Amino acid sequence: MRFRGTGLEGAFVIELERLEDERGWFARTFDAEVWRERGLDPANLQQSVSHNARAGTLRGMHYQEDPHGEDKLVRCARGAIYDVIVDLRPSSATYRRWFGIELTPDSGLELLVPKGFAHGFQTLEDRSDVLYGMSTPFVPGAGRGVRFDDPAFGIEWPEPPAGGLVISERDRSYPDFER
Numbered sequence: 001m002r003f004r005g006t007g008l009e010g011a012f013v014i015e016l017e018r019l020e021d022e023r024g025w026f027a028r029t030f031d032a033e034v035w036r037e038r039g040l041d042p043a044n045l046q047q048s049v050s051h052n053a054r055a056g057t058l059r060g061m062h063y064q065e066d067p068h069g070e071d072k073l074v075r076c077a078r079g080a081i082y083d084v085i086v087d088l089r090p091s092s093a094t095y096r097r098w099f100g101i102e103l104t105p106d107s108g109l110e111l112l113v114p115k116g117f118a119h120g121f122q123t124l125e126d127r128s129d130v131l132y133g134m135s136t137p138f139v140p141g142a143g144r145g146v147r148f149d150d151p152a153f154g155i156e157w158p159e160p161p162a163g164g165l166v167i168s169e170r171d172r173s174y175p176d177f178e179r
Contacts, residue, residue: 001034003112006099008087010114013101014073018108029110030073030133040112041071043135050130052079052123057166058157060120061086061146061174068142069115071135076103079128081121082158086146089116090179098155103130118146122157122165145174152177 002015016027032042050059061084064070074083084100102124103109113119121130148155148171 001028001031003038006085006101006111008085008094008097008099008117009089009092011085011087011099011117012112014110014112016108016110027108029075041135043071044073044133046132046134046137048132048134048138049077050132052081052128052130052166053126054161054163054166055123055126055128056161056163057123057128058120058148058171059168060084060171061118061148061155062120063088063116063118063144063146064136064139064142065144066115068136068139070138071115072113072119073110073133074103074113074119074121075110075131076107077105077129077131079126080104080124081128081130082124083111083121084119084155084157085111085113086118086153086155087116088118088146088179092116096153096177098153100155100157120148120171122160124158145171146177147172147174150174150177
């Protein structure tokens with residue numbers, strides 16, 4: 001696994017190192033020792049999957065409020081997504097900055113989302129599946145979010161398909177960010 005910076009403090013794109021032959025390829029998607037060597041918390045206590053039927057589905061921007069903050073390792077197992085993170089840590093040099101990257105199964109890329117970041121994505125293809133590994137269990141009462149189109153962040157999303165965005169009312173109606 002190769003770690004590449006994102007320009008946001010503590011967030012990384014992880015490139016899988018594939019072993020390829022005539023059968024296809026094999027790669028480690030997570031290695032606790034490699035994370036420890038980089039000074040990262042290797043806890044991976046919960047795994048989840050998100051299936052998204054239509055291109056243009058937007059989920060986010062979500063996070064868990066402290067003390068339930070979570071690190072996430074995100075990858076696309078089928079289809080394609082534009083994955084976005086926003087640094088919400090007031091003490092960070094990259095506070096309120098965002099980073100986006102396209103993730104596909106063929107790219108061999110994952111995104112490490114640190115505690116204190118909001119995370120979301122827009123599907124670029126029908127039937128896109130997203131896998132998450134989280135460092136802490138989901139706590140419903142700690143779930144929070146910021147609006148995907150909040151001017152405080154200026155996230156540049158891909159153009160929605162002709163049918164428009166598919167987005168939950170909750171994600172559409174978060175108030176303006178006020179920190």
